[in-house]
Amino acid sequence: MTGPLTPADAMRLALAASSRVHGTTSPNPPVGCVVLDAHGHVAGTGATAPPGGPHAEVVALAEAGDRAHGGTAVVTLEPCAHHGRTPPCTDALRAAGIAAVHLAVADPNPVAAGGADVLRTAGVTVTAGTLAAEVVTGPLRAWLHAQRTGRPHVTWKFAATLDGRSAAADGTSRWITGPGARARVHALRAVSDAVVVGTGTAIADDPALTARDDTGRPLPHQPLRVVAGRRDVVAGSHLDAPDVLHVRTHDPDEVLAALRDRGVVDVLLEGGPRLAGAFLAAGRVDRVLAHVAPALLGAGTAALGDAGVGTIEDILRLQVAHVELVGGDVLIDAVPDSTVVTATPPRTAALSGRTPDAGGGS
Ligand code: AOF
Ligand code: ZN
Numbered sequence: 410m411t412g413p414l415t416p417a418d419a420m421r422l423a424l425a426a427s428s429r430v431h432g433t434t435s436p437n438p439p440v441g442c443v444v445l446d447a448h449g450h451v452a453g454t455g456a457t458a459p460p461g462g463p464h465a466e467v468v469a470l471a472e473a474g475d476r477a478h479g480g481t482a483v484v485t486l487e488p489c490a491h492h493g494r495t496p497p498c499t500d501a502l503r504a505a506g507i508a509a510v511h512l513a514v515a516d517p518n519p520v521a522a523g524g525a526d527v528l529r530t531a532g533v534t535v536t537a538g539t540l541a542a543e544v545v546t547g548p549l550r551a552w553l554h555a556q557r558t559g560r561p562h563v564t565w566k567f568a569a570t571l572d573g574r575s576a577a578a579d580g581t582s583r584w585i586t587g588p589g590a591r592a593r594v595h596a597l598r599a600v601s602d603a604v605v606v607g608t609g610t611a612i613a614d615d616p617a618l619t620a621r622d623d624t625g626r627p628l629p630h631q632p633l634r635v636v637a638g639r640r641d642v643v644a645g646s647h648l649d650a651p652d653v654l655h656v657r658t659h660d661p662d663e664v665l666a667a668l669r670d671r672g673v674v675d676v677l678l679e680g681g682p683r684l685a686g687a688f689l690a691a692g693r694v695d696r697v698l699a700h701v702a703p704a705l706l707g708a709g710t711a712a713l714g715d716a717g718v719g720t721i722e723d724i725l726r727l728q729v730a731h732v733e734l735v736g737g738d739v740l741i742d743a744v745p746d747s748t749v750v751t752a753t754p755p756r757t758a759a760l761s762g763r764t765p766d767a768g769g770g771s
Contacts (some may be wrong), residue, residue, distance in 0.1 A: 413449025416511040419476035419483035420453060420540040425545050426763045427465070427485050430456040431548040432600035436672040438552035439467040442484040444473040444507070446733045451478035460672075464489065466498040476505035485513045485544045487537070488528065489521035499527045509534040517556040546730070548600075551675035554695060560665050561602070563693055564684050565678045566594060567712045568700040568738075574709035575682070580613060582710075588623070589736025590700040594679075595620050597698070599628040603668050603678040606648075607659065607684030608638030617647040618679070633673065637664045637684055659684055661693040682714035690717030691727060692747050697727055699741040 412423075412720045427441030430575075434440075434457045442465035444453040453476070455468025463471075466488055470477050482488070488498035488510065500512065510533055516522040525535045545553060551562035568586045569575050570577045576582035584591065598604050598620035606616060620628040635654045642655070668676060678688060688694050700714075718724060727743035734740075 410512065412442075414445060414451065416481070416483055416536065416539050419443040419445055419451070419481070420511065420544070422451065423465075423483050423485050424544060426456040427548045430458075432602065432632070432675070433459055435552070435602045435674040436460065436555075438486055439548040440484060440486045441548075442466045442469040442482060442504075443559055444469045444477050445481040445483065446473070446476040447479035447508070448676065449481070452480060461494045464495060464498050467495070470501055470507075473505070478507050480506075481509040481511065482507050482636050483511045483539070485547075486538040487512045487514065487516040487522065488524040489516060490524040490527045490556060491521045493521065497524070497527075499524045499531075502528065502533065503531050507533060509536070509583070511536045511539040511707055513537075513541045514549065517553065549550070553698050555669075555674045559669075560662075560693070561668050561673050561676045562695050563661075563665070563676045563678055563688060564597070564601075564696040564698055565681060565688060565694045566597065566700070567685065568594075568702065569712040570702055570704045570706045570709075572705050572707065573712050575680070575704035575712040576613075576710040577706050578708040580621050580710070582614065585704065586700045586702045586738045587736040588704075590738045590740065592623055593700070593740070596650070596675060598632050599630050600675070601632045602673040602675045603633040603635050603654075603667075603671075604677045604679055605635040605637055605664065605684070606643065606679050608640040609683055610679070610681035611636045611638075611642045611646065611648045612640065613647045615643070615648075616679070627685060632677065633668075633671065635664075635668065659687050661688045661691040665693065667693050672720070680712075682711055685712075686714035686716040689713070689745070690715070692745075694745055695748050697741070697743045697745065699743070700735065701739045701741060703737065703739070 410579040423441035423443045427439045431439045439459050440457045442455045446452040453473030476541045479657045490497050529535050554562040604618045618634040636648050637656045639657050656664050726746045729743045729744040756763045
């Protein structure tokens, strides 16, 4: 047996537990919970089940059994205080005799929030903010964004050469980056709710948009596959399938509203240049993942089309969150300056926002 865990150590385990259900809980958040016994040893670990199933705390408490009595629950999101599809987690924590709770972030959902106060009133010691910086950029990121803005979170992922090309002059593009970068993309698809491409990319590249392992076998969790744009996809192509959602517009807010209506929280935008440009121009890209290959093409298709930038003053700057070498390619993880959160916008403004003329199908 190892010694007692600190709340931060336990939060790291809770975060890891939440990573294991990332992509399977929407529209609910992927939450992780660790229950420590009265001596600080792990008694139970849990994560949110798919919608309608138990919340993370209930899963962890069930594993802990009697050992939860007098113990501590460490959870990535404030325990809910509401009767939703399941009873309040605050009730479950109290019934189990939990003495202390450490939470990373408050629940922004007004219906479920208030759990910390409910627990304090019941005599439980509550500490908020444990490892909050890690948790808000982890699996809860997209859900927290959706709660704040009313829109799904959008990650624009692209692969390009050093000179910013995503295809050669003749249109060929397989492959610009190496197998390591491609494996990352499949792992990313597996934790996303939806993968979106424009009709231009669907027609030019015939992508499958499924999440596969390195032998080509499908990963357990598959995202909703989405094509955006007015044109029809090619009959018999990968995306000419009954489970593919075809949204007949390039307007980012129309695409996102259609996805939100289907419970989508976390969107992976995979191109092409025109659709990505429309999303960036509208301020609807929340994260950029650029796989940059140390290679040059010169002529060829740029990774990004018109993004509403006509003069240097309007350049879209990003803040780099992380840089990594993946195989022989450089992965840059960045956030557009325009979407760096400075304040909580009113919920009513959520779906209006900036509405530049990003329409027009392809
Ligand atoms: C928790 N632990 O693991 C999760 C929570 O419809 P329901 O009953 O499943 O409730 C969904 C809401 O509960 C969700 O919007 C969020 O506010 C909270 N999710 N809370 O205590 C969990 N997944
Ligand atoms: Zn709950």
